[in-house]
Amino acid sequence: MAEKEAQFLKDIESSSADVRFAAWRRAGEMDPQVIPALANLMASSQPGVARAAREALEAITHSVGVANSDRRRTVIRQFLTVLQNNRAETVKAQLLRQLSLIGGDETVPVAAKFLKDPKLREEAAFCLERIPGAAADAALAGAIASAPDDFKARLLAALGHRRSEVGIPHAAQAMQSSNKELAIAGAKAWGRIGKTTAAPVKLPERAGLTEWQKTELLDSQLRFAEAQAANGNAAEAIAIYKGFLDEKEEHWQCAALVGLSKIHLPEAAMAIYSKLKSRNPRVRITAIKAWRKHSEA
Known part of the structure; x- marks a missing residue:
């Protein structure tokens, strides 16, 4: 490791808040090889050091530049390596959040593994939701079948926000669930996706819905109608x-x-x-x- 990077990491660990602040502010200038060390420091028992390390990782994320640049690819590769090897949940959550900003198809299979982790699945879904492309769509849709109902709703929401057509059959199936929350989640996803299907979609029955659920259902129908008019x-x-x-x-x-x-x-x-x-x-x-x-x- 170069002297500049070694001094940078030393400053991140400093007992002086001013020194730590100055260090993470220049993190974007550092070689991505500092990422594993910063990830370890994020788990520090000293709150100031942990925060400085987190801020430094964020600064590095924002320094990567345009898509497909060498620095961007290197930073993503370092993030993915640490994500698969660091045991700290706070670190993994932070890296998933950073990868949601810069990751692409290379991130999808790694992030998708965490969709089955009760403690990290929300961050994984958030990450995949923001990554463009069919691979992320497939990962989100593929996790629905084995997910518990409450997380099925989250995955459907992600597909709905992405307006992903692969979510339509999953939304249609969810709308027939006896779990009213899941049924409404399916309706909301269907409304946001806004695409027609060969077979007509059956909406949830209103009987048994709360007033708020009825509102969500009707709002989804209006959203779908607006999409049909636009299309x-x-x-x-x-x-x-x-x-x-x-x-x-x-x-x-x-x-x-x-x-x-x-x-x-x-x-x-x-x-x-x-x-x-x-x-x-x-x-x-x-x-x-x-x-x-x-x-x-």
Whole structure:
């Protein structure tokens, strides 16, 4: 190890907060070979030293530059090596967090192993959720079958946020679960992904849902309808919005009217027209505004 790196590590361990601060601030200038030593120092019994080491690792992460640079590849390789060999959970959690920022396909198989670790699975899911590409999609989807229900919901959320089509069959299956939380997690993922399937998706039954779960379910349907309209599947979107016009709560009717106002087809206009004389003043006013917007398009 070069003298500069050796002095840097010595300063990270200093009893002086000022020296430690100055050290981690220049961590981005250091050779990535300091990463294993910093990982060990993160587990220090001295809080100031542990924090300085953590800050230094973060600084190194932010120093890697553009994708596929030599420094980036070296830093990732060092992180992955330490992740597989360091025993401290706090260190592993931190490295997964850093890899979520710079990792790629090379990170996926290592991070995926931690999806089965109850103490690190959340960090692993977070890491994979932020890594672009089909490999991360496959790792998240592949972990669902063996995961407990509460973590199935987390994995579905990750696939939903990624709008990953590989999550659709898993979301559809989850929506039929007797576990209502899991069923709603499936609905939310389905709504966010926003893609149609050859076979129609069966939504969770409303019976037995809490009011909040019903809200989440309806919100997911609206999200899906919006995606259909954006993707050119206007007929599907209109059908969903028309169903919302029969909801008792005015805000759901109003949301549907707003959605219909963005679809410039006669079928959408007819649905809006049906609410122009609603007895509910808010629904009526929203319908009038939607009608005007639709007419001006």
